[in-house]
Amino acid sequence: GEDVEQSLFLSVREGDSSVINCTYTDSSSTYLYWYKQEPGAGLQLLTYIFSNMDMKQDQRLTVLLNKKDKHLSLRIADTQTGDSAIYFCAETRNYGGSQGNLIFGKGTKLSVKP
Amino acid sequence: DAGITQSPRHKVTETGTPVTLRCHQTENHRYMYWYRQDPGHGLRLIHYSYGVKDTDKGEVSDGYSVSRSKTEDFLLTLESATSSQTSVYFCAISYQGYDEQYFGPGTRLTVT
Numbered sequence: 001g002e003d004v005e006q007s008l009f010l011s012v013r014e015g016d017s018s019v020i021n022c023t024y025t026d027s028s029s030t031y032l033y034w035y036k037q038e039p040g041a042g043l044q045l046l047t048y049i050f051s052n053m054d055m056k057q058d059q060r061l062t063v064l065l066n067k068k069d070k071h072l073s074l075r076i077a078d079t080q081t082g083d084s085a086i087y088f089c090a091e092t093r094n095y096g097g098s099q100g101n102l103i104f105g106k107g108t109k110l111s112v113k114p
Numbered sequence: 115d116a117g118i119t120q121s122p123r124h125k126v127t128e129t130g131t132p133v134t135l136r137c138h139q140t141e142n143h144r145y146m147y148w149y150r151q152d153p154g155h156g157l158r159l160i161h162y163s164y165g166v167k168d169t170d171k172g173e174v175s176d177g178y179s180v181s182r183s184k185t186e187d188f189l190l191t192l193e194s195a196t197s198s199q200t201s202v203y204f205c206a207i208s209y210q211g212y213d214e215q216y217f218g219p220g221t222r223l224t225v226t
Binding site for chain 1: 159211220
């Protein structure tokens with residue numbers, strides 16, 4: 001099937017904003033998600049956006065959704081070294097049966113330099 | 115990790131041996147999932163369950179089987195492990211099929 005696309009790497013300086021981009025495939029996806037994975041750990045849900053929204057803000061995180069272009073972005077304001085991690089976007093997609101499942105991008109590794 | 119545990123956390127086994135990984139949840143969520151994570155492939159769905167004794171295949175189900183006899187436990191079995199199954203395996207749960215998923219800490223499996 002078609003892939004959820006993300007750039008693999010992003011490097012920023014501490015205090016700058018980070019923008020992680022994602023292109024998804026299923027225009028009928030109801031929710032789109034951002035997850036964070038720190039080394040040696042599982043995925044942690046960061047935030048999500050419902051498909052009828054254009055933007056969602058949650059403290060330092062801003063999610064933008066462009067349904068026409070199937071483009072999702074995550075902006076992290078005032079990026080800190082603790083934000084260094086891999087970030088995954090995910091879309092909901094019907095996979096077999098009638099159950100929706102999450103399809104993940106390959107992840108963007110964010111490196112924050114002091 | 116939202117009341118999700120995985121066991122074992124690390125395992126080394128030999129090619130051809132059977133292996134069972136366990137996922138246990140205390141959230142009473144209906145849906146449970148098994149993923150594998152490999153460099154260059156991201157997360158890929160192996161199998162999922164939408165209720166006790168109700169399971170279905172995911173993207174990469176060949177060589178794997180699952181069972182769910184209780185709401186809280188979801189087992190992943192490699193009947194005869196191969197080196198291509200060396201990976202990190204994650205369990206996840208969700209309340210409904212389209213809801214956000216919560217992940218366990220992972221099991222690192224090495225097949226020699």
